[in-house]
Amino acid sequence: MATEVIMPKAGMDMKEGQIIKWKKKEGDYIEAGEVLLEIMTDKVNMEVEAETSGYLLKILYEEGAKVPVITPIAYIGERGEKIPEIEDKAKVTEEIEEAVEKEIVQEDIQVATNVMDIAGKVRATPAARRIARERNIDLTKVKGTGPKGRIQKADVENYRDSIKVTPLARRIAKMEGLDLEEIKGSGHEGKILKEDVVGALRSKGIADYDALDERTEVIPMSNVRKIIAERMTESYFSAPTFTLNTEVDMRNAIKLRQDVKDIILKETGKKLTINDIILLATSRALMKHPFVNSRLSDDNIILHKYVNLAFAIGMEDGLITPVIKDAHEMSLSEIVVAAKDLQERAMKKKLSPDELQGSTFTVSNLGMYGITYFNPIINQPNTAILGVSAIVDKLVKKDEEITTIPVMNLSLTLDHRVVDGVTGAKFLQDLKHLLENPLSMLI
Amino acid sequence: MKDMKEMTYKDAVKLAMCEEMRRDENVFLMGEDVGLYGGAFGVSVGMIEEFGEERVRDTPISEAAITGAAAGAAVTGMRPIVEIMFMDFTTIAMDALVNQAAKMRYMFGGKAKVPMTLRCPGGSGTGAAAQHSQSLEAWFCHVPGLKVVVPGTPADAKGLLKAAIRDDNPVVFVEQKTLYKEKGMVPLDEDFIIPLGKGxxxxxxxxxxxxxxxxxxxxxxxxxxxxxxxxxxxxxxxxxxxxxxxxxxxxxxxxxxxxxxxxxxxxxxxxxxxxxxxxxxxxxxxxxxxxxxxxxxxxxxxxxxxxxxxxxxxxxxxxxxxxxxxxxxx
Missing domain, CATH: 3.40.50.920 (Rossmann fold)
Structure with a gap:
């Protein structure tokens, strides 16, 4: 029997993967461990290796296809070996499903007339009524499968499961007077998505939700976008937050960069940025303020005695936050190397899911865009996030003279369930001190 | 607890009667042909030999008289078991059963007890036609003051009949003609009682x-x-x-x-x-x-x-x- 190759599930959130490139053609020989294909998950590109040696007998999905996780995508085996007749099976299943669907539809029509035999009365068993009552289900909306269209317990129990629908899809359907039962969901476990409702509207000749006119464009959310949306919404609505701002005199930090950047470049081949110094200072300050470096788990606050420092990288199609593991133990040059490596691979979508997980704190830097103040949203399950703004020259009075100094704004957003203002303020104070006196990081 | 023994429904009924008659001298059986003939269905075969004519009494063919006599005996302290040959014939005993036996305890303010058991085989299946095949249990259920028992297995027949005999109220004990020869395991324990009212x-x-x-x-x-x-x-x-x-x-x-x-x-x-x-x-x-x-x-x-x-x-x-x-x- 040929061995199947499946779409791997790399990470909890992964529901499907896109096949980017097959590295082998049908008929090619492949060794176990050799790269068979490249896929794109929600966040990263991944290479999938063959788990067994043999000939690539059949490729089931072409490049570009999006395939649910754990679905077979190819077969490897001996030459001439039979593979399961996937296509035929699929066809038969489809035919059966079609036939069943037809039957159900016919039954439904019959049912619909039967159920409302007596104006306004529903034929339902006491058990069905009890469950409908408990779950607040309108029995007129439930289709009975019992004799004479009688609604039975199982019908009411299935009804709850039968319509899974996103809030947006529900709203559009309601606005357009569309019966959700008529719509087949294409989402997870048959969940009705906006696209399904829009598709149904289109098929009914109501095209308002399509490309409305040439001046608008409809872009389906990418997986990355959807996950960002989900996480940000969850964070925003679960954590009561507040943001503390402080200004940091960056003269010494800039000087430090000037002093050591050539040495680091020579040693590591990487360019030292101010951001690296901020990451270093943050990891040091966090070790003194465990509550800022914590997470909430039910009724427990979990303090981390290490710093896994995430930093946000904005890319064209979304935001990712790779994690520098054990940043608290790293020297400046080590942080430089780690950050640059993650950054470069992020741009090429070559990060592994593991490198995107397990952060204890996050830094988001918008300084390069000239932003002078902002209000970041916490990267859950972190307790806090640090927003770093641009360094700008600020006029100050010094010895009766007006001069300028480079100043940077730090914005710390905190989860008030875990920490109070003073805790955050003390952390910021320490961080500010470290950045203004970077040599103290040596101590 | 003693062993179990496989026996017929009929023998289980007899065993229950015999055990209770040995245990309590006030218990006695009467009915048409229950003595020398051993009962129309042979339930009481051999009992007259053990207990004698006094306690296994053949009666005239008058269900009204038998049931009335039993009610009277019960109220005076005896614990009679009446066998009515076919359940259909209880119709003749109705006055004694419904108007007397079932009412006395109530009408005497609880001072009288009527510990009688009326056994009768019910049901069809023996080719006995319309007057010997009825299932009239619902009639008795409709009369407050009567208890009604219908055992479906030999063990239940034994345990329930003993409970009926020991009960201080009139109990109509409906046996099943077609089950008389059905076999089942029956506890031999003399204290094996199935309480009335427990399914x-x-x-x-x-x-x-x-x-x-x-x-x-x-x-x-x-x-x-x-x-x-x-x-x-x-x-x-x-x-x-x-x-x-x-x-x-x-x-x-x-x-x-x-x-x-x-x-x-x-x-x-x-x-x-x-x-x-x-x-x-x-x-x-x-x-x-x-x-x-x-x-x-x-x-x-x-x-x-x-x-x-x-x-x-x-x-x-x-x-x-x-x-x-x-x-x-x-």
């Missing part, structure tokens, strides 16, 4: 409840075993005593399964399963019913003499099966 789950199940008693019980159990193999899990509930009725057992089973079939041999109209249906509908179980209640009962006709017609007049195993399938929507 039994004869077979556990989860999909559908069948409530039945008496002659229909073995039929229902056979069907239930067959259906189990086909993936339908039938719970068989035998109330054993109709008055007092183990309502809780029935209601809980219906709550568990959500579906119920009621089976008895008696005519459908006014039959006791109609009462059970009403009890279920009135109870907590109502909210758990997931299909209309199904009743399977005898036809509303006099029992025919023709054997095929006679058999067709009461629920068959095929009909029981069909009734269960119906309530399952299968």
């Amino acid at each position: 039994e789950i004869k077979k556990e199940g989860s999909d559908v409840t069948v409530v039945t008693y008496g002659r229909m019980l073995p039929r229902v159990l056979r069907v239930a075993e067959e259906l189990e193999k086909e993936g339908i899990s039938v719970e068989v509930v035998d109330p054993r005593t109709l008055v007092p009725l183990d309502k809780e057992l029935i209601i809980n089973s219906v709550i568990k399964t959500g579906r119920v079939v009621l089976v008895n041999e008696a005519c459908k109209t006014g039959g006791f399963i109609g009462e059970i249906a009403a009890i279920i509908a009135e109870s907590e179980a109502f909210d758990y019913l997931d299909a209309p209640i199904v009743r399977l009962a005898g036809l509303d006709i006099p029992i025919p003499y023709n054997p095929r017609l006679e058999a067709a007049a009461v629920p068959s195993e095929e009909q029981i099966r069909a009734g269960i399938m119906k309530v399952m929507n299968r």
Whole structure:
């Protein structure tokens, strides 16, 4: 029997993967461990290796296809070996499903007339009524499968499961007077998505939700976008937050960069940025303020005695936050190397899911865009996030003279369930001190 | 506890009587041909030899006289067992039973007790025609003051009859003619008593409840075993005593399964399963019913003499099966 190759599930959130490139053609020989294909998950590109040696007998999905996780995508085996007749099976299943669907539809029509035999009365068993009552289900909306269209317990129990629908899809359907039962969901476990409702509207000749006119464009959310949306919404609505701002005199930090950047470049081949110094200072300050470096788990606050420092990288199609593991133990040059490596691979979508997980704190830097103040949203399950703004020259009075100094704004957003203002303020104070006196990081 | 022994329903009834008569000298049996002949169905064969004519009394052919005498004996301190040859003949004993035996304790303000047991074989299936084949248990259930017992197995027959004899109230003990020769394991323990009013789950199940008693019980159990193999899990509930009725057992089973079939041999109209249906509908179980209640009962006709017609007049195993399938929507 040929061995199947499946779409791997790399990470909890992964529901499907896109096949980017097959590295082998049908008929090619492949060794176990050799790269068979490249896929794109929600966040990263991944290479999938063959788990067994043999000939690539059949490729089931072409490049570009999006395939649910754990679905077979190819077969490897001996030459001439039979593979399961996937296509035929699929066809038969489809035919059966079609036939069943037809039957159900016919039954439904019959049912619909039967159920409302007596104006306004529903034929339902006491058990069905009890469950409908408990779950607040309108029995007129439930289709009975019992004799004479009688609604039975199982019908009411299935009804709850039968319509899974996103809030947006529900709203559009309601606005357009569309019966959700008529719509087949294409989402997870048959969940009705906006696209399904829009598709149904289109098929009914109501095209308002399509490309409305040439001046608008409809872009389906990418997986990355959807996950960002989900996480940000969850964070925003679960954590009561507040943001503390402080200004940091960056003269010494800039000087430090000037002093050591050539040495680091020579040693590591990487360019030292101010951001690296901020990451270093943050990891040091966090070790003194465990509550800022914590997470909430039910009724427990979990303090981390290490710093896994995430930093946000904005890319064209979304935001990712790779994690520098054990940043608290790293020297400046080590942080430089780690950050640059993650950054470069992020741009090429070559990060592994593991490198995107397990952060204890996050830094988001918008300084390069000239932003002078902002209000970041916490990267859950972190307790806090640090927003770093641009360094700008600020006029100050010094010895009766007006001069300028480079100043940077730090914005710390905190989860008030875990920490109070003073805790955050003390952390910021320490961080500010470290950045203004970077040599103290040596101590 | 002593051993179990396999014996017939009939022998279990006799064993119960003999044990109680040995235990209590006030217990005695009377009826038509119960003595020398050993009873019309041979239930009391050999008893006259052990207990003598005084305690195993042959009577004139007058059910009214026998039952009246028993009521009188009971109220004066005896514990009579009356055998009425066919349940159909209890109609002649009705005044003594309904107006006297059932009422005395109440009308004497509790000062009188009427510890009598009226045994009578009921049901069709022996080719005895319309006047010797009826199932009249519902008549007695309708009379406050009477207890009504219908055992469906030899063990139940023994345990319940002993309880009936020891009970201080008149008990109508309905034996099943066609079960007399059915065998089963019976506890030999002399203290084996099944309290009146306590039913039994004869077979556990989860999909559908069948409530039945008496002659229909073995039929229902056979069907239930067959259906189990086909993936339908039938719970068989035998109330054993109709008055007092183990309502809780029935209601809980219906709550568990959500579906119920009621089976008895008696005519459908006014039959006791109609009462059970009403009890279920009135109870907590109502909210758990997931299909209309199904009743399977005898036809509303006099029992025919023709054997095929006679058999067709009461629920068959095929009909029981069909009734269960119906309530399952299968």
